[in-house]
Amino acid sequence: METIANNRCFEGEQLRLAHRAESLGCDMHFSLYLPPGARAGNVPLLYWLSGLTCTDENFVQKAGAQRYAAEHGVAIVAPDTSPRGDEVADDPEGAWDFGLGAGFYVNATEAPWSRHYRMYDYISEELPALLARHFPVDTERASIFGHSMGGHGALVIALRNPAHYQSVSAFAPIVAPTRCPWGEKALGHYLGPDREAWKNYDTCELIRAGALQLPMLVDQGEADNFLEEQLKTELLEATCADTGYEATIRRQPGYDHSYFFISSFIGSHIAFHARELEKSVSDD
Amino acid sequence: METIANNRCFEGEQLRLAHRAESLGCDMHFSLYLPPGARAGNVPLLYWLSGLTCTDENFVQKAGAQRYAAEHGVAIVAPDTSPRGDEVADDPEGAWDFGLGAGFYVNATEAPWSRHYRMYDYISEELPALLARHFPVDTERASIFGHSMGGHGALVIALRNPAHYQSVSAFAPIVAPTRCPWGEKALGHYLGPDREAWKNYDTCELIRAGALQLPMLVDQGEADNFLEEQLKTELLEATCADTGYEATIRRQPGYDHSYFFISSFIGSHIAFHARELEKSVSDD
Numbered sequence: 001m002e003t004i005a006n007n008r009c010f011e012g013e014q015l016r017l018a019h020r021a022e023s024l025g026c027d028m029h030f031s032l033y034l035p036p037g038a039r040a041g042n043v044p045l046l047y048w049l050s051g052l053t054c055t056d057e058n059f060v061q062k063a064g065a066q067r068y069a070a071e072h073g074v075a076i077v078a079p080d081t082s083p084r085g086d087e088v089a090d091d092p093e094g095a096w097d098f099g100l101g102a103g104f105y106v107n108a109t110e111a112p113w114s115r116h117y118r119m120y121d122y123i124s125e126e127l128p129a130l131l132a133r134h135f136p137v138d139t140e141r142a143s144i145f146g147h148s149m150g151g152h153g154a155l156v157i158a159l160r161n162p163a164h165y166q167s168v169s170a171f172a173p174i175v176a177p178t179r180c181p182w183g184e185k186a187l188g189h190y191l192g193p194d195r196e197a198w199k200n201y202d203t204c205e206l207i208r209a210g211a212l213q214l215p216m217l218v219d220q221g222e223a224d225n226f227l228e229e230q231l232k233t234e235l236l237e238a239t240c241a242d243t244g245y246e247a248t249i250r251r252q253p254g255y256d257h258s259y260f261f262i263s264s265f266i267g268s269h270i271a272f273h274a275r276e277l278e279k280s281v282s283d284d
Numbered sequence: 285m286e287t288i289a290n291n292r293c294f295e296g297e298q299l300r301l302a303h304r305a306e307s308l309g310c311d312m313h314f315s316l317y318l319p320p321g322a323r324a325g326n327v328p329l330l331y332w333l334s335g336l337t338c339t340d341e342n343f344v345q346k347a348g349a350q351r352y353a354a355e356h357g358v359a360i361v362a363p364d365t366s367p368r369g370d371e372v373a374d375d376p377e378g379a380w381d382f383g384l385g386a387g388f389y390v391n392a393t394e395a396p397w398s399r400h401y402r403m404y405d406y407i408s409e410e411l412p413a414l415l416a417r418h419f420p421v422d423t424e425r426a427s428i429f430g431h432s433m434g435g436h437g438a439l440v441i442a443l444r445n446p447a448h449y450q451s452v453s454a455f456a457p458i459v460a461p462t463r464c465p466w467g468e469k470a471l472g473h474y475l476g477p478d479r480e481a482w483k484n485y486d487t488c489e490l491i492r493a494g495a496l497q498l499p500m501l502v503d504q505g506e507a508d509n510f511l512e513e514q515l516k517t518e519l520l521e522a523t524c525a526d527t528g529y530e531a532t533i534r535r536q537p538g539y540d541h542s543y544f545f546i547s548s549f550i551g552s553h554i555a556f557h558a559r560e561l562e563k564s565v566s567d568d
Contacts, residue, residue, distance in 0.1 A: 008505075
């Protein structure tokens with residue numbers, strides 16, 4: 001592991017690191033914010049999963065999250081959004097919604113994608129173990145959130161691993177990738193034509209299949225250009241209504257899909273997770 | 285004037301605009317954050333001047349300022365850092381510290397720079413008039429701040445126009461451009477070899493020449509790689525000590541020159557200006 005940047009920020013440290021990712025078979029970068037409280041002992045951890053085209057840097061530069069992380073004494077790790085490197089297969093036409101920058105947080109089963117595209121394992125297994133080994137974070141007290149494709153990733157990973165996360169939240173998530181163009185393209189390539197296999201990576205399907213209740217918060221901008229065709233928040237609302245799954249789903253008038261939207265509510269999300277992480281201590 | 289972007293942010297509006305700048309003789313972009321309070325009437329205005337290589341977008345995306353601007357009910361305008369366009373002369377070697385992205389907030393007097401490089405007039409005259417005409421801002425209640433080259437610009441423009449700004453602040457400003465490589469290169473080209481003319485654009489020289497007292501706040505990171513050779517905060521400290529000019533100059537241990545530094549203290553600067561702008565109302 002190599003530290004490639006270290007900037008003091010809100011009295012803590014904004015780190016950028018490079019390492020060999022075994023699950024992905026390539027070198028990866030990730031960013032990690034350590035609040036000032038991490039100098040005194042292990043702190044709880046938030047995983048942030050970014051959306052299409054992003055690297056580990058967008059969130060760190062644009063969300064304004066460090067202030068809230070410092071206040072609440074939580075670390076935030078922001079991984080990249082796909083495997084990287086010359087040897088990693090990409091969309092043959094260089095599309096931005098598939099391949100590099102668009103790993104969709106799945107374990108691909110189809111060639112050539114299955115060789116490197118194992119972001120599900122990377123986020124849910126390799127990264128927690130790596131962080132616990134090298135940094136003052138308590139990976140037993142963790143929550144997960146993300147934006148768009150990363151909101152999908154956060155919801156899916158939390159719903160499939162409810163014992164590993166105290167809470168989950170998302171900004172403008174793709175809630176039903178089995179039923180939107182972005183998701184159908186990505187899952188079709190990564191997982192092949194059998195749509196049954198896709199359901200393991202679909203938030204609405206996982207809830208309908210009986211996923212355990214987790215504290216869940218979703219914000220969706222009503223001026224988001226992707227809402228109707230790709231994000232389909234109404235499918236999550238209907239799924240929760242049908243199943244009794246409790247989620248706070250907030251439609252925010254006037255907000256779009258950008259980081260200006262994320263920055264406006266990131267403080268609310270971090271406070272939400274901090275409350276749930278605090279409860280996890282009280283429960284002990 | 286054309287609105288080229290409008291994103292809701294902290295219940296206000298983050299705008300990006302394009303217009304013909306008469307003082308610069310070219311088309312320019314600038315960004316303007318309007319807090320939610322601007323829907324009810326004119327709000328006070330902060331001018332943010334960015335540093336070398338920046339456009340009007342860096343601050344808007346990276347500083348996390350909108351939250352504080354919304355809270356305090358102030359607008360923030362972020363202009364570009366030089367004239368722009370194919371017809372605008374640039375450093376013949378394409379250097380990043382001179383020419384495009386490096387206007388140094390002067391009115392150039394030397395050819396070929398004098399044709400377009402008139403950022404001093406643009407910031408101090410054209411932009412205020414334009415904003416007053418088109419937006420719900422009160423340009424009579426204004427303060428100014430900036431970073432690095434933009435910290436220099438903010439200090440110089442405020443010191444030369446003390447009636448137009450309630451307060452001034454800077455992050456890692458170039459306090460003595462007549463005595464550092466960045467400044468000597470820029471002022472030498474823009475203003476010619478007569479160093480007497482340079483003094484009108486040097487914060488320390490303006491204070492020594494008897495500039496009126498304004499509320500002034502400066503933050504400087506002690507891990508800033510440019511501190512020793514270019515920024516020379518100690519010259520401002522000595523100038524203030526010698527002349528009795530009152531300024532709050534804070535050295536911040538561990539912080540570097542990046543937006544992670546700016547974002548950590550931007551809230552403190554906006555609160556400082558908001559307090560001074562509030563006083564200006566009480567004085568009326």
